[in-house]
Amino acid sequence: MKQHVNIALFVPHQGCPKDCVFCNQSRITGRKRESLLTEETVRRSIEEQLSTVRAGQQVEIAFFGGSFTGLPRGYQTMLLSVAKEYAATGRVHGIRLSTRPDYITPHIMEYLLSYGVTTVELGCQSLDDEVLALSKRGHTAAQVERAVQIIRQYPSIRLGLQILPGLPGDTLEKSVSTARKVVELAPDFVRIYPALVIAGTELEWLYATHQYQPLSVEEAVQWTAEIWLPLLKAGIPVIRMGLHASDDLRSKGTVLAGPFHPSFRQLVEEELFHRLLKRMMEGIGQTAAASLEVAIHPADETALRGRKGENWREVAAFLADAGVHASLTLDRSLSRQQLSFREEGGTFRTLFFTDL
Known part of the structure; x- marks a missing residue:
C-alpha cells in the first residue's frame, strides 16, 4: 500500500457558523481565522510541500480547520480550482476537505464532485444528542446520518468521520454507543480526538469554573480502546488517535488540561496488548x-x-x-x-x- 501524504492548507474556523465549546483552531494550527488564503499563497504552500514528497507516495491536497462547504462560494471556487489543476496534471492524487454534517446537501456534493474532490471528512464529534447540545455543535445525530446518506450517493468520494470522546455530558457508555453507530454508518476511515481544554475556548471557562472535568490520559486511553475495538472488528481504519503534537499545540499555554500525549495512539496499543497478554495467560x-x-x-x-x-x-x-x-x-x-x-x-x- 502506498504511503498517504496530505498537502495541508488551513482555513481555521472559516465557514463555521459559530465556535463550539471545545474549539480554537487558531491556537491548534497557529493560523489566525482572519488570514484568508490567496491563490498565490495556496500555490506557494502546495509547491513547498510537494518538494518534500517522495516518489510513490499517494498525495492529497487537504483543506483542514474549518467548515469548507460553509465558506463563501467564490472562495471555495478559488481554492478548489487551484487544487484541481494539480490533480489534473497528476502531481497530486486527490482533494480532501473537512466540513460540518449540516453543511452537506446533494447540490453541494455535485459542486464538490465537479472539482474532483475525493475525500470528505465530517466532524460529527458524537452521535449522542445531549453531548452535541452541550458542546454547542448546532447539529443533531440525525443530521450526521443524513449527511452520510447523501455522501454515499457519490461512490467516488471517500468518507471520514471525526469523533471526540470526553466532551461535556459524555460518558464511556455514550462514546461506545457512538462507535457502534459509526460502524453502522460504515465510513471509510475515522479519527478519534479525545477532548482537550484549549486556551481561548468556552471549555476553558467551564473547566476553570469546575463545570467540566476532562478525561485523564489513563481514562482517555481506556475509552479510546473501547471505541476502537468495534471499529477494528468492522474493518474501519482509525487513521488518527489524539491531536497531532504540532509545535503550536505543544507551546506553553495552549493545552490547559486533558489527555494530551504526543504518542497517544501507542498508549492505546499498549493497553490492548496488555489485554492480549492477559488473555494469553x-x-x-x-x-x-x-x-x-x-x-x-x-x-x-x-x-x-x-x-x-x-x-x-x-x-x-x-x-x-x-x-x-x-x-x-x-x-x-x-x-x-x-x-x-x-x-x-x-x-x-x-x-x-x-x-x-
Whole structure:
C-alpha cells in the first residue's frame, strides 16, 4: 500500500457558523481565522510541500480547520480550482476537505464532485444528542446520518468521520454507543480526538469554573480502546488517535488540561496488548512447559512491552516464578496487532486485537 501524504492548507474556523465549546483552531494550527488564503499563497504552500514528497507516495491536497462547504462560494471556487489543476496534471492524487454534517446537501456534493474532490471528512464529534447540545455543535445525530446518506450517493468520494470522546455530558457508555453507530454508518476511515481544554475556548471557562472535568490520559486511553475495538472488528481504519503534537499545540499555554500525549495512539496499543497478554495467560493456564515463546511483528514491540517495559516484564516475572522462561520473538511475517505464542513442544496459537 502506498504511503498517504496530505498537502495541508488551513482555513481555521472559516465557514463555521459559530465556535463550539471545545474549539480554537487558531491556537491548534497557529493560523489566525482572519488570514484568508490567496491563490498565490495556496500555490506557494502546495509547491513547498510537494518538494518534500517522495516518489510513490499517494498525495492529497487537504483543506483542514474549518467548515469548507460553509465558506463563501467564490472562495471555495478559488481554492478548489487551484487544487484541481494539480490533480489534473497528476502531481497530486486527490482533494480532501473537512466540513460540518449540516453543511452537506446533494447540490453541494455535485459542486464538490465537479472539482474532483475525493475525500470528505465530517466532524460529527458524537452521535449522542445531549453531548452535541452541550458542546454547542448546532447539529443533531440525525443530521450526521443524513449527511452520510447523501455522501454515499457519490461512490467516488471517500468518507471520514471525526469523533471526540470526553466532551461535556459524555460518558464511556455514550462514546461506545457512538462507535457502534459509526460502524453502522460504515465510513471509510475515522479519527478519534479525545477532548482537550484549549486556551481561548468556552471549555476553558467551564473547566476553570469546575463545570467540566476532562478525561485523564489513563481514562482517555481506556475509552479510546473501547471505541476502537468495534471499529477494528468492522474493518474501519482509525487513521488518527489524539491531536497531532504540532509545535503550536505543544507551546506553553495552549493545552490547559486533558489527555494530551504526543504518542497517544501507542498508549492505546499498549493497553490492548496488555489485554492480549492477559488473555494469553488465561489460555495457557497452569503450564507444565519449561518455556514459552511469544512472537509479534517488530513494529509492535514497543507497544507490547509497554511503558518502561512494564507489560512484558510483568508477564515474564509471573512465568519465571512458575519456572517458565518467556522469550519474545520479532517476526515480520506476522500481521500488526497480532500476538502468537507457543509452549515448548507445542504449536503456535494466535490472538488479535479483534479477539478482545
